[in-house]
Amino acid sequence: MTTNKLRQMYTVASVTFLSGILLTSTIMMMIPSAEAYDPQPQIWFGSKNTKDLGKFLKYEKYDGYGWHTKVNVMIYAPGWNTDSGKYDTIGTSEDEPIGMIVRNNTEGESGAVRSLSPCGFTETGPDTGLFYGRVKLSGTDLDVNGDGKEEKKFGGSACSNIAIGSSKHPHREAAKLETTQAGALTVWWKYNDSFNGNEVVSRTAHYSMSEAKIEFSQEYYEHDDRILIKVTDKDLKGTPKDKATVMTRVYSDSDSAGVTIEFDKKLNPAILYLTTENESNGRVLYAQPGDTIYAEYDDYLMPPVDADGRTYSIGNCHSSTQCDPSDHKTILAIAKILR
Ligand SMILES: [Ca+2]
Ligand SMILES: [Ca+2]
Ligand SMILES: [Ca+2]
Helix, strand or coil, rough: HHHHHHHHHHHHHHHHHHHHHHHHHHHHCCCCCHHCCCCCCCEEEECCCCCCHHHHHHCECCCCEEEEEEEEEEEEHHHHCCCCCCCCCCCCCCEEEEEEEEEEEECCCCCCEECCCCCCCCEEECCCEEEEEEEEEEECCEECCCCCCCCCCCCCCCEEHHHHCCCCHHHHHHHECCCCEEEEEEEEEEEEECCCEEEEEEEEEECCCCEEEEEEEECCEECCCCCEEECCCCCCCCCCCCCCCCCEEEEEEECCCCCCCCCCCCCCEEEEECCCCCCCCCCECCCCCCCCCEEEEECCCCCCCCCCCCCCCCCEECCEEEECCCCCCEEECCCCCCC
16 A cells, blocks of 8 residues: 555545544534423514414514503423413423513613513413413603603503412513613523523514604695594504693694694594684684695604604603603694695
């Protein structure tokens, strides 16, 4: 055998040896330990309140939640379905807690960081291995409409810990956490507290106040048409009753003072009529044929930065009747009155 051939064989042998090591270590990594034999738990967030995983995952969502809304959380953990005949629970103990934390983007604001645990989840059915909980982002008391007075009944942070007995089922509300202008919610579950692993699954979603929209029902109106004005502000929708008065200022080229119209609690479209003869009053606006009409809404619940790059901060309340004004944006809709 020549020296050359020897060297070649040596090279081949070492490659085989090396790949042998790699293969062995790959296999070793793939062999599950006895206690982690079940599939690794997984966690998802979604905007749909459903216990059906397929439907839930169609509405999977981690961005664009409002400051005052609900986040649905699903945890897949077949190893914790210990009794196929009953609804099991997870995350209720100090050893294996489900915890939640909210971080707000502005330090020092009310509810800036809140961490809660343990918050229990229940199985979606007796034998599913899927566990479900709803998290309420509860907002915080603040002046939502710029009148200097605080709107109450927002806020509050609590875990509905099913282990210690709670009136609220986790499918309705596992926890609620206080939120402000924008930030993030993280839900985590420490599912293994054994000596060789602090194993945790977690997910994070981002939330923010958002810019409102205002629109007329049509671009052009005849003078005797019924006019509808709609305000869409996700930040006020679904808030408890009697929270805040939401108004729009409506005016025309012929009457720049115009009228102020109040929306109902559900923010249903407001109705407006036109007159060419009388002064503006109530829901009737003085306008001449050919005028442009205008509807304005002041949004005091703005995101930290709007689409144009302008920044907005939320004011603090020193008492319930003394609030620093928040930065606001005036949002405008226009329509044309035909001749
Ligand atoms: Ca079960
Ligand atoms: Ca107010
Ligand atoms: Ca808003």
